[in-house]
Amino acid sequence: MSERNTGIDDLLPWYILGTLDSEEQQRVEAYLREDPTAMEYVAQMRPVATFLTLSAEPAAVSSNVKKELFGRIISQPPAPDSASRWLSLKEKLRFAVRSQPMLVVLSLTIAVLSLAWGLVLSARVSVLRNEVSSLQAALANQQRVILHLSDPGSKSIAIAGTELQPEASGRFIFNPGSREGGVIITGLQPLPGDRVYQLWLIKGDVPESAGTFTVDQDGRASILVKAPASISSYDIIGVSVEPVGGSLQPTGEIVVLSPLSPDA
């Protein structure tokens, strides 16, 4: 055993001799569940403890001890199964309510508050998890947009706001043969919570949705565009204001509209 987990192996003789503290004992028992070699050592050595016990000279026990013991045994309830444990808990609770009502009320209040606090924390964790997932998705999209920016085969066209939002401007970067590109846009007005911007790629007079997006407080957004067909097959890129979730056709104000003729 010298090449093994020496620290905990050193505890095994003391485990056999029954002199570990409870924390060490728990550690050893966890170790024994995982390590068959250690378990085998303990199984081999355990009879030594029995053997040591027998070195003590037997001594008579007074008859009262047996009498008291069997009095206690008889007064005990039958073997506790899960149902009777529950009943026993109910009995204990009933007794506690009768004997120390204030303490019970206080304990229950603390338990309820702890539970409520636990639920609040759990809900908060869930919200944070969702936020982390959204941020991870946004980050992945940003990385895809950056890839398009750095692709030497990409083309870039300028896009501009309509008279409704003339400050809006940006660039659409895409590889003409692919269905994916990136839009970087600034100057769009932040929208109320029930509205989003929706990106459209228009072929002839047929608009096809390329996703929805929102902007930050400075009106900026970086959008990964996924087109239903090769981007070079479209004529125009546009952005409209739509209800959250997007629309099948543009229904709100058109705030960006630009032809897809590469200018760079």
Added chain:
Amino acid sequence: MDQIGLTDEELIGKIANRDEAAIELLYDRYSSAIMGLALKILGERATAEEIVQETFLRVWNKANRYDAGRGAALSWLFAIAHHQCIDRLRRDQSSMETVEGRKVIKNVFIEQSVPAAAASVQRRHLVNTALASLPDEQRQVIEMAFFGGLTRQEIARQTGVPLGTVQTRARLALQKLRARLEEIGFTDE
């Protein structure tokens, strides 16, 4: 049904099913051995009797947790008794400001260990002979731990021996006792 011929393991099985006759039989078999152990460790009759009672009450309540795959019923029973003794010893010592109390315990057990006159029973004679065959320093470690309830650090401190040496002595002593058990054909089953 006559239960006298039942093994300890069979009795524990019946105790798990709340068989009062079975716990009584187990008590009759081993209460005096446990009393002897408790007296040797605690040195006080009333406390030793409490240990006997608590041990069998624990057996009554925990028999369904006994796992025959992990050792003989006798080992399990004695381990419960020993654990109760050491717990009680430590509790009592901590309530009497430990150091002096532990010194007393140490002296009692080192000086009284392996009583040569206690060989009236063959098995106990063999046990004590095996213990006596250990080198003094190894036997001292075993007795300070098992009967004195001292931790390895406390043994190192009280004997003035490095902790590593105490560890080695304990391991060697157990190995030798185990080998001796095999030679004499001792089994706890």
